[in-house]
Amino acid sequence: MEESKPHVVAVPFMGQGHLIPFMELAKLLASQGLTVSYITTPGNAKRLEPQFQGSNLDIRLVTLPMPSVEGLPPGVESSDNVPYNFFEKLVDSSHKLAGPFEEWLEQQMSAKEIPHYPPAISCIIGDMTTGWIHRSGDKFGIPIVVFYTAGAFAWSVMHSVFNYMPQKSVEGDDELFDVPELSFDLKMRKSDLTPAQRDPDSFPRWAFVTESINQSMEGRGILINTFYELDSSGIHQIRSLTRKPVWSIGPILSPAAFDDTVIDRRFINSRGKAADIDEEECLRWLYSRPPQSVVFVCLGSQFILNDKQICALATGLEGSGQAFVWAITRPQTEPKPTATEVGLPKGFEERTRDRGLIIWGWAPQLLILSHPSIGAFLSHCGWNSTLESVSMGIPMITWPMIADQPYNSKLLEERLGVAIRICAGVNSVPNEEEVRRAVTMLLAEEEGKTMRRKAQELRKHAKIAVNKEGSSFTDLQDFVRDMQQLHQNRIGMPEFEG
Numbered sequence: 001m002e003e004s005k006p007h008v009v010a011v012p013f014m015g016q017g018h019l020i021p022f023m024e025l026a027k028l029l030a031s032q033g034l035t036v037s038y039i040t041t042p043g044n045a046k047r048l049e050p051q052f053q054g055s056n057l058d059i060r061l062v063t064l065p066m067p068s069v070e071g072l073p074p075g076v077e078s079s080d081n082v083p084y085n086f087f088e089k090l091v092d093s094s095h096k097l098a099g100p101f102e103e104w105l106e107q108q109m110s111a112k113e114i115p116h117y118p119p120a121i122s123c124i125i126g127d128m129t130t131g132w133i134h135r136s137g138d139k140f141g142i143p144i145v146v147f148y149t150a151g152a153f154a155w156s157v158m159h160s161v162f163n164y165m166p167q168k169s170v171e172g173d174d175e176l177f178d179v180p181e182l183s184f185d186l187k188m189r190k191s192d193l194t195p196a197q198r199d200p201d202s203f204p205r206w207a208f209v210t211e212s213i214n215q216s217m218e219g220r221g222i223l224i225n226t227f228y229e230l231d232s233s234g235i236h237q238i239r240s241l242t243r244k245p246v247w248s249i250g251p252i253l254s255p256a257a258f259d260d261t262v263i264d265r266r267f268i269n270s271r272g273k274a275a276d277i278d279e280e281e282c283l284r285w286l287y288s289r290p291p292q293s294v295v296f297v298c299l300g301s302q303f304i305l306n307d308k309q310i311c312a313l314a315t316g317l318e319g320s321g322q323a324f325v326w327a328i329t330r331p332q333t334e335p336k337p338t339a340t341e342v343g344l345p346k347g348f349e350e351r352t353r354d355r356g357l358i359i360w361g362w363a364p365q366l367l368i369l370s371h372p373s374i375g376a377f378l379s380h381c382g383w384n385s386t387l388e389s390v391s392m393g394i395p396m397i398t399w400p401m402i403a404d405q406p407y408n409s410k411l412l413e414e415r416l417g418v419a420i421r422i423c424a425g426v427n428s429v430p431n432e433e434e435v436r437r438a439v440t441m442l443l444a445e446e447e448g449k450t451m452r453r454k455a456q457e458l459r460k461h462a463k464i465a466v467n468k469e470g471s472s473f474t475d476l477q478d479f480v481r482d483m484q485q486l487h488q489n490r491i492g493m494p495e496f497e498g
Contacts, residue, residue: 005033005034005035005058005487006033006034006035006122006123006480006483006484006486006487007034007035007036007037007120007121007122007487008029008034008035008036008037008121008122008123008124008125008483009036009037009039009062009105009121009123009124009125009142010022010025010026010036010037010038010039010125010147011039011097011101011124011125011126011127011130011133012038012039012040012127012130012147012149013094013127013128013129013130014040014041014044014094015302016301016302017149017300017302017382017383017384018127018129018149019040019044019047019048020384021147021149021225021252021383021384022038022125022127022147022149023038023048023051023052024225024252024253025125025147025223025225025252026038026052026057026059027052027055027057027059028249028252028476029480029483030055030057030058030059031057032476032477032480033480034058034480034483035058035060036057036058036059036060037059037060037062037121038059038060038061038062039062039064039097039101039104040061040062040063040064041063041064041065041066041097042063042065042066043066045061045063048061049061050274062104064097064100064101064104065100067096067097067099067100094129094130094132095130095131095132097130097132098132098133098135098136101133101136102136102139102140105121105136105140105142106140108121109121109140120487120490120491121140121142121490122142122143122483122486122487122490123142123143123144123145123220123483123486124136124137124142124143124144124145125144125145125146125147125223126144126145126146126147126219127146127147127149128146128148128149128150128155128212128213128216129212131211131212131215131216134215134218134219137219143219143220143486144218144219144220145219145220145221145222145223146216146217146218146219146222146223147222147223147224147225148216148222148223148224148225148226149225149383149384150383150403150404150408151224151225151226151230151231151234151383151386151387151404151407151408151411152224152226152231152233152234152235152237152238152246152248153231153233153234153407153408153411153415154234154383154404154407154408154411155213155224155234155238155404156182156233156234156237156238156241157179157182157186157188157234157407157410158213158404158407159181159213159214159241160179160180160181160182161179161193161197162197162200162206162209162210162213163181163210163213163214164180164181165200166178166179166180166188167188167190167193167197167198167200168200170189170190172190173189173190173191173198174189174190174191175189175190176188176189177189177190182237183233183236183237183240184233184236184237188410191424192406192410192424193406194400194401194402194403194405194406194424194425194426195425195426195427196402197406217241217242217244219244220244220245220482221242221244221245221246221247221479221482222238222242222244222245222246222247223247223249223479224238224246224247224248224249224250225249225250225251225252225383225387226248226250226251226387227248227250227251227461227462227465227466227470227471227472228248228465228471228472229458229461229462229464229465229471230390230416230458230461230462231248231411233415235248245478245479245482247475247476247478247479248471248472248475249472249475249476249479250387250465250466250472251387251388251390251391251462251465251466251472253366253387253388253391253466254366255466257366257370257391257392258391258459258462258463258466274362275359275361275362275363275364276359276360276361276362276363277359277361277363277364279364279367282325282357282359282363282364282367282368283367283371285325285357286325286368286371286373286374287371287373289323289373290373291372291373291375292372292373292374292375292443292452293322293323293373293375293443294322294323294324294325294373294374294375294376294443295317295320295322295323295324295325295374295375295376295377295378295397295439295442295443296324296325296326296327296365296368296369296374296376296377296378296394297313297317297324297325297326297327297378298326298327298363298365298377298378298379298385299329299378299379299380299399299401300379300380300382300385300401301329301362302402303329303380303401303426304329304330304331305328305329305342305343306343307341307342307343308343308429309343309428309429309430310328310342310343310344311343311344311345312429312430312431312432312435313326313378313430313435314343314344314345314348315345315432315435315436316430316431316432316433316434316435316436316439317352317356317435317436317439318345318348318351318352319432319433319435319436320435320436320439320440320443321355321440322355322439322440322443322444323355323356323373324352324355324356324357324439325356325357325358325359325363325368325374326356326357326358326359327359327361327362327363327365328342328358328359328360328361329361330342330360330361339358365385365388366388366392369388369389369392369394370392374392374394375394375395375442375443375448375452376394376395376396376397376439376442376443376448377389377394377395377396377397378396378397378398378399378422378435378438378439379396379397379398379399380398380399380400380401380405381396381398381399381400381405381406381408381409381412381419382404382405382408383404383408386408386412389455390412390418390455390458390459390462391459391462391463392459393452393455393456393458393459394452394455395418395419395442395448395451395452395454395455396412396418396419396420397419397420397421397422397435397438397439397442398412398413398419398420398421398422399421399422399423399424399428399430400421400424401424401425401426402426406424409421409424416454416458417450417451417454418451418454418455418458419451420438420441420442420451422434422435422438
């Protein structure tokens with residue numbers, strides 16, 4: 001029975017924005033009858049184990065020792081555990097896992113008649129930032145598929161921006177330039193890009209990112225956590241560039257997320273780390289608010305906002321007079337800094353107590369976004385957050401900061417009409433009046449209702465895409481069939497001799 005199942009190995013980058021979608025991918029593939037080995041490190045395994053327990057899915061967490069990285073504190077195994085200035089060290093050092101990974105591969109491929117051993121490896125599924133797996137795959141003769149945890153539109157535009165650098169053709173930040181080599185028309189400004197991307201000559205890791213983008217086009221094909229009705233222009237572009245299979249199989253969420261009859265919202269599981277608020281307490285507060293009356297504010301786990309940024313957001317939220325849930329990440333120091341020490345205006349919590357809920361740390365984001373009281377989402381526009389918001393039919397207020405986030409924001413705002421941008425960049429400080437105006441517009445004005453109707457239409461398309469005969473369901477079945485064919489080819493190969 002074991003030998004009849006394809007066996008895929010998932011190798012994500014060590015960051016919550018990658019670990020979470022790879023975890024959901026593992027569940028999805030295992031639900032389709034595949035064996036999945038999920039490669040991670042001991043610290044990350046502790047976070048992931050509760051997500052797999054009790055699922056009865058054939059998912060095997062494989063823990064490899066985390067190599068020491070010069071300049072990183074001991075025990076750091078995920079990008080959300082370090083300040084952003086350490087993030088690049090973690091990215092650059094991810095290739096150090098290649099040695100332990102290849103030792104594990106050799107053990108797998110040399111095993112003979114071991115009870116309960118997983119079947120022969122059919123394919124390795126890597127990340128855009130784990131390009132070293134291509135060498136490992138070549139070494140052991142295992143096909144590689146790359147899983148994009150970003151969207152197709154963002155990937156397509158980044159491919160052009162990093163390879164052709166069209167932003168160098170203009171001087172001013174607000175001067176329009178054409179993005180070349182796309183199958184769709186797109187104009188951008190330097191102000192649409194992150195500060196690092198505006199000036200390639202001043203970004204020391206430009207060559208590394210470009211190589212990672214181009215390397216991700218190698219291999220057997222590409223999986224993308226997106227759906228055709230949201231991201232068709234990007235999907236077509238990637239297919240045109242690669243001339244290889246491109247399987248759009250998203251949004252990869254629990255089926256309960258699309259079930260409007262769910263009463264106990266705890267079935268819509270939070271993802272990632274354990275929440276820093278009791279979920280019952282959070283739900284009680286949300287149920288005390290009218291439908292579509294609350295803005296959820298969460299800018300990801302990677303950045304700790306400075307006091308000026310937090311003060312500007314707080315002042316704008318207070319000035320709007322609207323209800324809010326705000327997840328604030330504060331420095332991991334002892335003793336914990338107080339509210340005023342992290343930038344909240346004096347007396348802010350008391351003045352907004354009747355309409356505001358502050359979560360200090362990790363929030364159960366999907367649980368919150370799925371609640372009927374939520375009417376808007378102020379986000380950094382990471383792709384996981386973007387997909388969750390779109391899937392729940394929630395319009396967005398965006399503050400893109402790094403990587404693919406500016407492109408996600410542009411897709412939502414200019415091409416889909418379900419978002420408004422208030423700020424851009426890690427070090428930027430939002431205008432208090434812009435925050436107030438955006439929150440008020442989305443929650444209390446006609447323009448916000450129009451955007452919400454468009455967002456609800458996208459939710460309908462997302463639900464159709466993942467259901468039987470939908471675009472993502474069809475692509476998923478195509479991918480599973482491809483893995484089954486690879487498996488049949490694989491089990492006929494001679495034993496590996498290390």
